[in-house]
Amino acid sequence: MTTRSSTSRSAGADVAVRAEGLHKSFGPARRRTTVLTGLDLTLHRGEVLALLGPNGAGKTTSVRILSTLLAPDAGRATVAGLDVVHDAARVREVISLTGQYAAVDDKQTGAENLTMMARLAHLPRRAVAPRVEELLTAFDLTDAAGRRVGTYSGGMRRRLDLAAGLLAHPQVMFLDEPTTGLDPRSRQTMWDVIRDVVARGTSLFLTTQYLEEADQLADRIALIDDGSVVAEGTSSELKRQVGDAGVELTFATVADAALVAAALDLTRDGTRLRVPTDGSVPHVRSVLAAVEATAVVPTSWEVRAPTLDDVFLTLTGHTARTARATATDGTDRADRARTEQETAA
Amino acid sequence: MTAQTLAPPSGTSTHRAPGPARHRVRHLVADTGTMIGRSLRLVRRDPDELLLAVLLPVMMMLLFVYVFGGAMQVGTDYITYATPGVILLCAGYGASNTALAVQQDMAGGIVDRFRSLPIASSTMLTGHVVASVVKNLVSTVIVFGVAFLIGFRADATALEWCGAIAMIVLYVLAITWVATFVGVLAHTPAAAGGFGFFMLFLPYVSSAFVPPETMPSWMRGFAENQPITSVIETTRGLLVGTGSDGSPVTDLGPTAWLAVAWTAGITAVFLVAAAVAFARRRRQ
Ligand SMILES: Nc1ncnc2c1ncn2[C@@H]1O[C@H](COP(=O)(O)OP(=O)(O)OP(=O)(O)O)[C@@H](O)[C@H]1O
Ligand SMILES: [Mg+2]
Numbered sequence: 001m002t003t004r005s006s007t008s009r010s011a012g013a014d015v016a017v018r019a020e021g022l023h024k025s026f027g028p029a030r031r032r033t034t035v036l037t038g039l040d041l042t043l044h045r046g047e048v049l050a051l052l053g054p055n056g057a058g059k060t061t062s063v064r065i066l067s068t069l070l071a072p073d074a075g076r077a078t079v080a081g082l083d084v085v086h087d088a089a090r091v092r093e094v095i096s097l098t099g100q101y102a103a104v105d106d107k108q109t110g111a112e113n114l115t116m117m118a119r120l121a122h123l124p125r126r127a128v129a130p131r132v133e134e135l136l137t138a139f140d141l142t143d144a145a146g147r148r149v150g151t152y153s154g155g156m157r158r159r160l161d162l163a164a165g166l167l168a169h170p171q172v173m174f175l176d177e178p179t180t181g182l183d184p185r186s187r188q189t190m191w192d193v194i195r196d197v198v199a200r201g202t203s204l205f206l207t208t209q210y211l212e213e214a215d216q217l218a219d220r221i222a223l224i225d226d227g228s229v230v231a232e233g234t235s236s237e238l239k240r241q242v243g244d245a246g247v248e249l250t251f252a253t254v255a256d257a258a259l260v261a262a263a264l265d266l267t268r269d270g271t272r273l274r275v276p277t278d279g280s281v282p283h284v285r286s287v288l289a290a291v292e293a294t295a296v297v298p299t300s301w302e303v304r305a306p307t308l309d310d311v312f313l314t315l316t317g318h319t320a321r322t323a324r325a326t327a328t329d330g331t332d333r334a335d336r337a338r339t340e341q342e343t344a345a
Numbered sequence: 346m347t348a349q350t351l352a353p354p355s356g357t358s359t360h361r362a363p364g365p366a367r368h369r370v371r372h373l374v375a376d377t378g379t380m381i382g383r384s385l386r387l388v389r390r391d392p393d394e395l396l397l398a399v400l401l402p403v404m405m406m407l408l409f410v411y412v413f414g415g416a417m418q419v420g421t422d423y424i425t426y427a428t429p430g431v432i433l434l435c436a437g438y439g440a441s442n443t444a445l446a447v448q449q450d451m452a453g454g455i456v457d458r459f460r461s462l463p464i465a466s467s468t469m470l471t472g473h474v475v476a477s478v479v480k481n482l483v484s485t486v487i488v489f490g491v492a493f494l495i496g497f498r499a500d501a502t503a504l505e506w507c508g509a510i511a512m513i514v515l516y517v518l519a520i521t522w523v524a525t526f527v528g529v530l531a532h533t534p535a536a537a538g539g540f541g542f543f544m545l546f547l548p549y550v551s552s553a554f555v556p557p558e559t560m561p562s563w564m565r566g567f568a569e570n571q572p573i574t575s576v577i578e579t580t581r582g583l584l585v586g587t588g589s590d591g592s593p594v595t596d597l598g599p600t601a602w603l604a605v606a607w608t609a610g611i612t613a614v615f616l617v618a619a620a621v622a623f624a625r626r627r628r629q
Contacts, residue, residue: 067461089463097461103454105383107390119379120462122372148390164458174461 015081016172016203017043017066022075024061024227035061037227038075043172043205048198050218051207054316058227059207060100063176066205067097080171096121098165100176100207102157106150110141110160113149114167121168135163138193140186154181162190166197173197174205179213191216211309225316238311245305246274247287249298256296263294279303376464380472387446388476394442398480402435402488409554410495421587428492429509429580430553433573434545435488436481436513440520441544443477447528448537451626467620470525477521478514485513499584508601509583515608516576520544522615529622553577572607579604 022039025032035058043049051059064070066077068088077084079091104113114132123131136145139159149157158181165173178194179187187210194217198204208214214221215235223231223238231238251257251271261268266275275287284303291298304310388394409431414423450456450469459466489497501509524540531537550568551557557568568574581587582597 064457069457069460092461093463095461097458099454099457101454103458105387105455107387108383112386116379116383117458117462120376120459120464122463161454 013081014045015042015078016045016047017041017049017077017079017205019062019066019077020075022062022065022077023073024058024065024070025073035227036065036072036075039224039228041222041229043203045203046198046201047219048194048204048206048217050214050221051205051224052209052211052214052221052312053207053224054312057224057316059224060176062224063097063099063174063205063207067095067174068092069097094171095174096165096168096170096172097174098162098176098178100180102161104149104157104161104164107148109146109148110152110156111136111145113160114164117164118167123168131167135166139163139189155183155186158182159186159190162193166193169197169200170202172203172205176207177209178206180209187213211307211312223311223315231311231315239306241311241315244276245279245303247277247284247301247303249273249275249291249301251296252299256298260291260294260296260298264290277303279305372463373465373468377468377471380468381475382472384446384472384476385479388480398435398439398484399487401438402431402484403491405431405435406488406491406495413554421585422496424492424495424497425585425587426581427554428488428497429584430548430551430577431492432485432488432513433516433553433577433580434548435484436517437520437544437548437573438541439481439484440477440517441524441541443473443521444524444528444531444537444540445534446473447525448531448534451529452532452534467623470529470619470623473528474518474521474525477524478517481517482514485510500586501584505583509580512576512580512583512601512604512608515605515612519572519608519611519615522612522619526615526619526622529619529626547571548573548577551577572604572611575600575604575607 019039019041022036023034024036025034027033039058039062041049041051041062051062053059061070065072066079066084068084068091071085080094082091082094084091105116108116111132114135115128118128118132136142139162141156141160141163144152144156149160152160158179162175162178165175175194179190182190191213194204194206204217206214206217218235220232220234221238222229231241233241249257249260249272251260251273254268254271257268257271257273260266261273264273264275266273277283277287288301406428409427410424414427447470450473456466456469459469499506524544527540528537531540548554550560550564551571551573552568553573557565557574560568579597579601582600
């Protein structure tokens with residue numbers, strides 16, 4: 001991958017994307033929605049940055065600004081050293097974008113869609129057909145290639161959409177929630193493809209709701225809330241920020257939880273309690289002994305190391321509860337030391 | 346999934362290189378071609394629209410000739426009088442459907458992808474316009490076919506035929522660019538569809554189906570001076586050689602130039618307006 005460092009002015013040669021103080025509001029003056037309130041970000045070359053944040057935090061808006069679709073109200077952004085507003089045409093030569101919503105024609109077949117996009121991405125004429133073939137194979141769409149996209153399932157459509165974003169090997173790739181709506185196998189496939197693309201030198205700017213996805217793919221994670229970055233770092237740096245592992249106890253009633261909370265001098269979160277722990281057997285045993293001494297029986301308990309969920313929930317305030325529901329609905333988490341015990345009620 | 350399957354084909358590179366200026370024109374031509382191919386395919390694969398494009402002209406033709414035709418006193422055979430009008434009516438309506446196609450593209454995710462590609466994304470609009478012209482030429486041929494079957498007789502030289510077709514193409518281009526502009530601005534399919542309704546109505550207030558002399562004076566002023574009347578008079582003058590009152594046309598020149606000026610002017614204004622609106626919308 002060649003850099004065009006001669007064109008880099010403000011950005012160093014190792015910076016793929018830089019956003020400085022981005023502001024963006026929508027709507028007429030009276031009912032203005034402020035979305036971005038001074039967003040600062042840096043994606044280094046060859047790196048994967050995951051942008052994480054609750055619904056409406058401004059992830060898509062950021063991606064749209066960085067991929068030249070939207071002009072910021074204030075602030076500055078560069079991609080490969082090129083200004084996204086003043087040098088938009090040249091930025092488009094080095095990026096690819098796969099937006100949050102599928103960008104394919106229902107009335108064209110899968111193969112026709114990819115061929116069209118490959119031509120528009122200015123792939124060399126002879127490279128178009130083989131490249132389309134490869135991606136159809138890679139995304140397991142060969143059988144459906146001749147069918148109109150209107151007949152595809154949601155996941156197939158998403159896979160085709162992702163394939164369209166991978167036709168050219170761009171310097172910087174933007175993926176807005178790439179695996180939302182994919183089954184676990186397709187998600188794994190997508191991760192493999194993404195790793196492969198990154199291994200070829202593409203820098204990746206990714207947004208996601210799946211914390212495991214950020215954990216798996218990203219070198220660095222930026223957490224945004226209410227339009228600005230509230231935390232940034234590697235997955236383990238962020239986890240360290242929210243503290244140690246904990247023994248988590250759930251009780252049948254709030255009264256039970258309150259009783260134990262009072263005895264152990266803890267703060268209660270509904271029917272749940274959390275006791276920080278180093279995870280060692282003696283300490284966990286002592287915690288359980290203290291609970292047992294109150295004669296209140298928890299309905300379940302577990303020892304949990306902090307996860308990106310915790311980071312997410314701790315650092316992004318207002319939509320925490322809905323976010324927990326989404327985040328825990330099925331994706332397995334490798335870093336979760338889970339010893340859940342159902343107590344016979 | 347292996348790295349092997351994703352490697353670029355040997356001997357070629359899938360890396361995009363920013364091309365020098367002389368490549369830019371070549372790219373523009375190629376991209377426009379790709380977009381035209383896309384729009385034509387989309388039109389071909391919309392069964393409802395295809396059916397409508399064929400049925401509407403035929404139904405209009407039959408309606409005008411057999412239902413209204415008997416009551417009309419226009420100085421010539423009514424079919425001869427009305428055929429150019431039906432052709433323009435259908436072409437105008439067909440062209441106005443472009444508003445829907447453009448609105449759909451603008452509302453969906455695809456326009457974002459086009460905008461993020463190293464192309465002039467307004468070629469998306471050019472694709473729709475060219476597809477509209479092709480589609481409407483096809484439906485024009487169908488209306489002429491039906492018209493001939495039920496008794497329409499043209500009195501035109503080959504040159505006059507070419508002139509009439511050119512006039513129809515100019516008219517379709519003008520309507521399509523207006524429709525494209527509406528499609529870029531419209532936020533809902535209903536808003537975009539409203540334009541089709543408008544275009545289905547507008548030709549009635551012209552000399553297409555009845556002589557404007559029969560209208561109340563305030564409406565007559567509009568009917569005689571609106572662009573469609575000059576286009577109708579030109580087309581009818583070229584094909585059958587009569588004017589709106591059924592008398593032979595002696596000098597078509599001024600009307601024809603007026604029609605060309607109207608259609609070329611509307612095309613130019615709305616082409617620019619559509620391009621500007623396209624660039625502004627979504628960057629807000
Ligand atoms: N064109 C627009 N006009 C008005 N408001 C907008 C527009 N685009 C986005 N917004 C608002 O900006 C806020 C942030 O939107 P954005 O799509 O960036 O969020 P997000 O972080 O991508 O959320 P999600 O996780 O749901 O995709 C939302 O409140 C949204 O309603
Ligand atoms: Mg979003």
